Amino acid sequence: MYKVSFIGSGNVATHLATKLYEAGVHVSQILSVTPAHADALAQKVGAQGISNFDHLDTEYIDALIIAVSDDVLPEISNQLAPTSCIIAHTSGTAALDTFKSHQNHGVFYPLQTFSKNKEINIKATPFCIEGSSNAVASILKSLADVISNRVEYVDSETRKNIHIAAVFACNFSNHMLTIADELLDQSNLNLSILQPLVEETIQKAFSAKPKDVQTGPASRNDKSIMKDHLSRLSSDDLFQSIYKAISHSIIKTKNE
Amino acid sequence: MYKVSFIGSGNVATHLATKLYEAGVHVSQILSVTPAHADALAQKVGAQGISNFDHLDTEYIDALIIAVSDDVLPEISNQLAPTSCIIAHTSGTAALDTFKSHQNHGVFYPLQTFSKNKEINIKATPFCIEGSSNAVASILKSLADVISNRVEYVDSETRKNIHIAAVFACNFSNHMLTIADELLDQSNLNLSILQPLVEETIQKAFSAKPKDVQTGPASRNDKSIMKDHLSRLSSDDLFQSIYKAISHSIIKTKNE
Numbered sequence: 033m034y035k036v037s038f039i040g041s042g043n044v045a046t047h048l049a050t051k052l053y054e055a056g057v058h059v060s061q062i063l064s065v066t067p068a069h070a071d072a073l074a075q076k077v078g079a080q081g082i083s084n085f086d087h088l089d090t091e092y093i094d095a096l097i098i099a100v101s102d103d104v105l106p107e108i109s110n111q112l113a114p115t116s117c118i119i120a121h122t123s124g125t126a127a128l129d130t131f132k133s134h135q136n137h138g139v140f141y142p143l144q145t146f147s148k149n150k151e152i153n154i155k156a157t158p159f160c161i162e163g164s165s166n167a168v169a170s171i172l173k174s175l176a177d178v179i180s181n182r183v184e185y186v187d188s189e190t191r192k193n194i195h196i197a198a199v200f201a202c203n204f205s206n207h208m209l210t211i212a213d214e215l216l217d218q219s220n221l222n223l224s225i226l227q228p229l230v231e232e233t234i235q236k237a238f239s240a241k242p243k244d245v246q247t248g249p250a251s252r253n254d255k256s257i258m259k260d261h262l263s264r265l266s267s268d269d270l271f272q273s274i275y276k277a278i279s280h281s282i283i284k285t286k287n288e
Numbered sequence: 289m290y291k292v293s294f295i296g297s298g299n300v301a302t303h304l305a306t307k308l309y310e311a312g313v314h315v316s317q318i319l320s321v322t323p324a325h326a327d328a329l330a331q332k333v334g335a336q337g338i339s340n341f342d343h344l345d346t347e348y349i350d351a352l353i354i355a356v357s358d359d360v361l362p363e364i365s366n367q368l369a370p371t372s373c374i375i376a377h378t379s380g381t382a383a384l385d386t387f388k389s390h391q392n393h394g395v396f397y398p399l400q401t402f403s404k405n406k407e408i409n410i411k412a413t414p415f416c417i418e419g420s421s422n423a424v425a426s427i428l429k430s431l432a433d434v435i436s437n438r439v440e441y442v443d444s445e446t447r448k449n450i451h452i453a454a455v456f457a458c459n460f461s462n463h464m465l466t467i468a469d470e471l472l473d474q475s476n477l478n479l480s481i482l483q484p485l486v487e488e489t490i491q492k493a494f495s496a497k498p499k500d501v502q503t504g505p506a507s508r509n510d511k512s513i514m515k516d517h518l519s520r521l522s523s524d525d526l527f528q529s530i531y532k533a534i535s536h537s538i539i540k541t542k543n544e
Contacts, residue, residue: 125513143481145488145503156484182481193475194482196517201468201482202489203504204534205461209490210498210541212457219449225399225438226450226457227494228412232401233458234465234490238483242466247401248459257381261452270537277533278460281526285466 034175035092037061037079039108040099041069043146044122046076048099051154051179053077060093090117094171097122097140098131105130118168124195128162128188138163138172141191142180145202154179160186160194211271243285250279251286290431291348293317293335295364296355297325299402300378302332304355307410307435309333316349346373350427353378353396354387361386374424380451384418384444394419394428397447398436401458410435416442416450467527499541506535507542 034057038045041064053059059077064070067083074081082088090096095118098108102123109131112119119131120140131137139162144152159176161183163169169185176183186194209230213223236245249257258279265272290313294301297320309315315333320326323339330337338344346352351374354364358379365387368375375387376396387393395418400408415432417439419425425441432439442450465486469479492501505513514535521528 144485145492147492147501150492152488153484158481158484184481190475190477192516192520193471194477196520197468197471198482198485199504199517200464200471200531201479201486203502203506203538204464204530205486206489206493206498206502207534207538207541208456208460208464209493210502211537212453213498215449215453215456219446221446221450221453223457223498224494225414225440226454228409228414229400229454230457230461230490230494232408233462234486236401236403236406237462237465238480238486242462242469242479245403246459246462246466248455250459260448261455264448264452270533270540274460274530274533274537275455277526277530278463281467281530282459282463284526285463 033058034094034178035060036095036097036175037063037088037090037093038073038097038099039063040097041066041073042099043148044142045097045099046073046148047146047152047154048097048122048140048142048179049073049077049079052175053079055178057175057178061088063088085111085113088113090115093117095120095138095140095175102126109133118163118171120172124160124191124198128164132164136164136168138168139186139188139191140172140176141186143194143198155181158182158184160184160191162187162191211274215271246282246286248282250282253283253286289314290350290434291316292351292353292431293319293344293346293349294329294353294355295319296353297322297329298355299404300398301353301355302329302404303402303408303410304353304378304396304398304435305329305333305335308431309335311434313431313434317344319344341367341369344369346371349373351376351394351396351431358382365389374419374427376428380416380447380454384420388420392420392424394424395442395444395447396428396432397442399450399454411437414438414440416440416447418443418447467530471527502538502542504538506538509539509542 037060038049049059059079061080062070062074063082070081070083097120099122105126118136119134120138122140124141141160143158157180159180161173173183293316294305305315315335317336318326318330319338326337326339353376355378361382374392375390376394378396380397397416399414413436415436417429429439
């Protein structure tokens with residue numbers, strides 16, 4: 033069975049280490065600059081918690097998984113002693129060559145948002161795998177296959193396109209809910225009133241093409257309702273400009 | 289038990305008539321300009337299908353529910369013979385007074401998106417009720433209570449605010465998925481790769497405040513990634529302007 037270690041003890045490291053451990057992968061060490069964090073995760077997965085790079089032992093592991101924020105990846109690359117072990121980061125945006133100074137490097141990117149105390153269906157989570165060589169990619173894919181049914185080889189260029197798509201589909205959809213929440217708050221209503229409608233909308237979008245199930249005033253090009261909505265949003269320039277830009281795009285998509 | 293009739297035989301009329309019928313409400317007549325449509329729905333709910341306003345009998349029913357597109361509501365109001373029966377429309381945007389020429393009128397608005405062959409959890413669907421008098425509102429509320437656990441009195445002004453919020457939360461989120469679909473298509477990828485991430489994002493947004501669980505480059509104010517994304521969107525002015533407007537709004541919300 034595979035042996036892995038982790039750098040990082042945040043949400044991504046915690047979910048991945050736990051799921052790999054539960055699936056029978058040997059988790060050797062957890063390195064975190066905060067000793068208590070390293071120990072807490074290490075204890076969950078039968079590993080050794082460490083907080084010093086000198087104590088990292090990469091000789092007997094198949095992969096060292098780096099699950100930290102993008103901005104500290106270069107620093108970690110510098111601190112790592114030379115090793116033939118696979119160094120794989122979990123970032124959606126960092127390039128494959130972030131760890132190019134290490135012989136075997138790759139990407140082990142779960143396309144999911146992880147929260148501290150919330151269980152994730154890891155089997156359904158797509159993993160995007162890339163490697164400095166076919167052999168590296170193949171080992172990382174086999175490792176991901178242990179916990180997920182949706183593992184794909186994805187090059188850095190494609191991974192960046194997936195990331196932009198995810199920004200629209202997830203980050204921006206979440207902001208649409210933030211705006212809805214603020215508008216409802218002005219009427220002393222709670223966002224939960226829209227939950228059944230939003231859930232049904234998302235289900236529908238994935239059961240067809242979202243383009244084909246678009247509804248609403250822009251989709252019908254109902255100018256009088258759009259005009260009324262814009263006048264009601266007049267106290268907020270940004271909400272108005274978002275309303276205009278998206279409505280414009282919906283009308284254009286409809287006419288294509 | 290209540291007795292109702294419907295004008296309309298589309299998705300909203302079909303779901304409401306069926307659910308009311310299944311809950312024991314007597315559905316008397318279904319009026320649709322297309323006789324075959326009227327008959328098809330009438331047969332499902334033990335009603336009489338008609339296509340002529342002269343055959344409409346409002347004497348022995350509690351409410352006539354008008355489930356048609358907003359733009360034909362005024363015409364229907366003109367065609368209806370005077371009656372003391374409650375005339376209630378199902379629109380999120382049409383004003384209460386659309387049927388003001390009829391003594392008892394109201395709004396019976398289900399906050400949900402209905403599709404032809406897709407079952408809806410009607411118990412969880414919020415209904416917004418309004419009436420020309422307290423007595424009218426009270427009867428419409430009791431009628432909605434038969435099929436839903438989430439019935440609320442909502443005045444026309446508040447209903448309009450809910451509708452704008454729904455445009456952002458549903459119509460605009462759906463368009464975010466349309467854009468993601470198009471971007472993934474350029475890499476020969478299917479939108480389904482984002483389904484676990486989107487579903488988790490929506491769940492998270494409703495389990496907290498969406499503002500508090502916002503993630504992504506704009507949320508971190510990561511200028512280099514946003515710049516990279518904008519350059520990758522350079523072939524589409526509208527996608528670029530949407531990206532800029534929403535990112536700007538996320539950054540502003542974060543700093544509030």
